[in-house]
Amino acid sequence: MVFEGLADKLQQTFKKLRGRGKLTEADVNEAMREVRMALLEADVNFKVVKEFIAKIKERAIGQEVMGSLTPVQHVIKIVNDELTELMGGTQSRIAIASRPPTIVMMVGLQGAGKTTTVAKLANLLVKKQSKRPLLVAADIYRPAAIKQLQVLGEQLDVPVYAAEPGTKPVDIAKQALEYALAHTRDMVLIDTAGRLHINEELMQELKDIKREVKPHEILLVVDAMTGQDAVTVAESFNNELGVDGVILTKLDGDARGGAALSVRAVTGRPIKFVGMGEKLDALETFHPDRMASRILGMGDVLSLIEKAQSAIDLEQAQAMEKKLRKEEFTLDDFLEQLQQVRKLGSFEQILSMLPGMGNLKKLQDIEFDEKELVHVEAIIRSMTKKERRSPDIINGSRRKRIALGSGTRVQDVNRLLKQFTEARKMMKRFQEMQKGAKKGLGFKLPFMR
Structure with a gap:
């Protein structure tokens, strides 16, 4: 991490x-x-x-x-x-144009994850700001770059503008802007070409696009794994092109973090987003205060709450509460809860957001093996519907069959059933505590439904 x-x-x-x-x-x-x-x-x-x-x-x-x-x-x-x-003091947002569309030009070296980041940003804008983005495939040099963006656009259900072969990048950008205006797209994200290193040809092409389409934001995508090279790249792009912000990718890897701490001070340009994984929802708004708090072991509860709000379905949570009240909590529900938790990220990421818990994973007597969740899912899916609803009927022969069907051992099945029983007991006790508290207080606390 x-x-x-x-x-x-x-x-x-x-x-x-x-x-x-x-x-x-x-x-x-x-x-x-x-x-x-x-x-x-x-x-x-x-x-x-x-x-x-x-x-x-x-x-x-x-x-x-x-x-x-x-x-x-x-x-x-x-x-x-x-x-x-x-790291910038306060959160820095994308400058939204007073008259749409807002044009965002994405730049960076080849290999920094720019094309994927364009799609991640579109996903974030759709989900968090209800925007209608258009992705623009202006990288005509890297093999399969246009196809990659089109595939990502299909996954997100976001349109991708790709011109006829042989069209110059600056003309692609201009045509895409006309397309966005005609199809009421309020954000235009231009995926420009990268190079293995900074050169005059690359910069001139980017300057031409900037001159013609006048982007409201130029965002530089930088690979955090490259350390101080990332800062050098950011400084060069800013001097030549004038960038408005930086997106650091691969910040979930084993990078030492120096780029995140240096890039703002060296370039004077803020970090606006950070890539925290490979999935299309793994782009996060960068909050300098929250990152500082995490580095010093004080946690980042606000980000954890935001993750939970976006990942956990409120209607499902309310339905689950009703089942708990009626003692109808089944193994299917147990699996659904585990899958909801997995959406929050790895246990390591979750722990790092809790005050004083960042190093808990290192204690010798505590192990977090996320592969266990895969085994749990396999075991539950190897059960019949009746067994999932009524785990008490699962006898010795059924346990052997379930273990064989899930590629696990009978001991693994036994352990899961025990964990489920304990979880159900704990939830029942919690419900009783809530009822008792309501009765004793005569009113509901904020967390009591």
């Missing part, structure tokens, strides 16, 4: 400080040395690190901290504030 190494080191540094009372200047200097090393190991630009540490020391050695009864908390707050500011 990105930032994992940096987060670990920063949290260890502040843990050492917590054991002390009043902080001295020597304590702060020692802590800042460790923070500096952690940032450099995370591949943050050395100039950015130097300025960042200087700002923290200036505030941390002042009366604001030294005169405080809780100096460690003050230092952590200062680091959190400065990290947030380093």
